[in-house]
Amino acid sequence: MSEGQEGRKGPPKRLLAKLKGTAAGRPPIWLMRQAGRYLPEYREVRASAGSFLDLCYTPSLAVEVTLQPIRRFGLDAAILFSDILVVPDAMGMDVRFVEGEGPRLEPLKGPADVERLDGSGLRRHLQPVYETVRGIARALPPDVALIGFSGAPWTLAAYMIEGRGSREFAALTHFATTHPEAFALLLDKLVLAIVEHLDAQIRAGAEAVQLFDSWAGLIPAARLDEWCLTPAARIQEALRQRHPDIPLLFFPRGIERPADLARVALGSGAAGISLGTGVSMRWAADLFGPATRCIQGNLDPELLLGPEARMLQAAGDILKATAGRPHIFNLGHGVIKDTAPETVATLVSYLQSQPD
Numbered sequence: 001m002s003e004g005q006e007g008r009k010g011p012p013k014r015l016l017a018k019l020k021g022t023a024a025g026r027p028p029i030w031l032m033r034q035a036g037r038y039l040p041e042y043r044e045v046r047a048s049a050g051s052f053l054d055l056c057y058t059p060s061l062a063v064e065v066t067l068q069p070i071r072r073f074g075l076d077a078a079i080l081f082s083d084i085l086v087v088p089d090a091m092g093m094d095v096r097f098v099e100g101e102g103p104r105l106e107p108l109k110g111p112a113d114v115e116r117l118d119g120s121g122l123r124r125h126l127q128p129v130y131e132t133v134r135g136i137a138r139a140l141p142p143d144v145a146l147i148g149f150s151g152a153p154w155t156l157a158a159y160m161i162e163g164r165g166s167r168e169f170a171a172l173t174h175f176a177t178t179h180p181e182a183f184a185l186l187l188d189k190l191v192l193a194i195v196e197h198l199d200a201q202i203r204a205g206a207e208a209v210q211l212f213d214s215w216a217g218l219i220p221a222a223r224l225d226e227w228c229l230t231p232a233a234r235i236q237e238a239l240r241q242r243h244p245d246i247p248l249l250f251f252p253r254g255i256e257r258p259a260d261l262a263r264v265a266l267g268s269g270a271a272g273i274s275l276g277t278g279v280s281m282r283w284a285a286d287l288f289g290p291a292t293r294c295i296q297g298n299l300d301p302e303l304l305l306g307p308e309a310r311m312l313q314a315a316g317d318i319l320k321a322t323a324g325r326p327h328i329f330n331l332g333h334g335v336i337k338d339t340a341p342e343t344v345a346t347l348v349s350y351l352q353s354q355p356d
């Protein structure tokens, strides 16, 4: 058992029970991007921190912003405050966050750049992140689960090749088809780096981990196994060998055709599948349940912009569609920055007043 877990015996945690396949009890709730700019207390810490990466690498501040939404809303899980792009940063890429524009990386241009990527110093470079995990584990209320995370290989490759966020990631698909061997090597290096990163988070006290494949929807159907399913299954298998009791949540956002989604979700071996906004919970529940596979999601984050009655109606529809199956309530993507914190409070109260 890892160091972090030993000190964390206490009441059973709803999120972990659901990931084991329990249908009983109300759905736990946490929200992707529950810490962030929609919270005034986050903006205050952010303003004092220097750059966004400085915030990610300063344990006292990263612990504080992780705990802010837990204190304010009483959510059922905390997610480590960090970013998926710390992995390319730790592999030697130059990663920056430009105010109001998002991430910028010096893009990988060809095979030589992939060869140069070096994951051997990853744990050392990311010590502040693991220190943050230890700090959160010590501070969390005993019934709140702690989730660690990483980007999935395809999604990290997207930013590493494109050099920035994009809707189409044209350079990515161009690289993957013109340099197939270098692209395969890149995914390979990322699988190993991600396993190291998640393993270190688990040793520091993460009780579940989420793998974000935010751009999986860009993968052509014929490449789904190679670029999405197989890397996820390799990560899941390596973690299972090291930490058989730690569940993985997989978020293949944008994979929406039922046959593709079922294939990727079941093939990954993950205990939980997080569904994006484009998936109907009604058929997803039938696709995965009642097999002991937990589903997470998938309220449209736009609905949190109001009116509240419409949001609660949609949340109720999700609860109806998932009734009797292991379900973790979440959004279909991250909280939008214009969201009113009061609306999040309304949503959390609604979920927590469900029959148990």
Ligand SMILES: Cc1c2[nH]c(c1CCC(=O)O)Cc1[nH]c(c(CCC(=O)O)c1C)Cc1[nH]c(c(CCC(=O)O)c1C)Cc1[nH]c(c(C)c1CCC(=O)O)C2
Pocket: 031, 032, 033, 034, 035, 036, 037, 046, 052, 079, 080, 081, 082, 083, 084, 085, 097, 101, 102, 103, 149, 165, 212, 214, 334
């Ligand atoms: C693709 C991706 C990234 N980061 C992440 C993903 C996968 C999830 C998704 O699809 O959204 C994951 C992420 N990013 C962040 C977290 C922290 C934990 C949480 O969810 O509360 C998590 C889990 C903090 C963050 N990551 C970022 C912020 C905002 C930066 C700031 O405060 O200035 C936060 C709170 C920056 C970021 N980080 C990234 C982008 C594209 C941006 C810029 C867009 C934006 O600014 O919203 C990369």
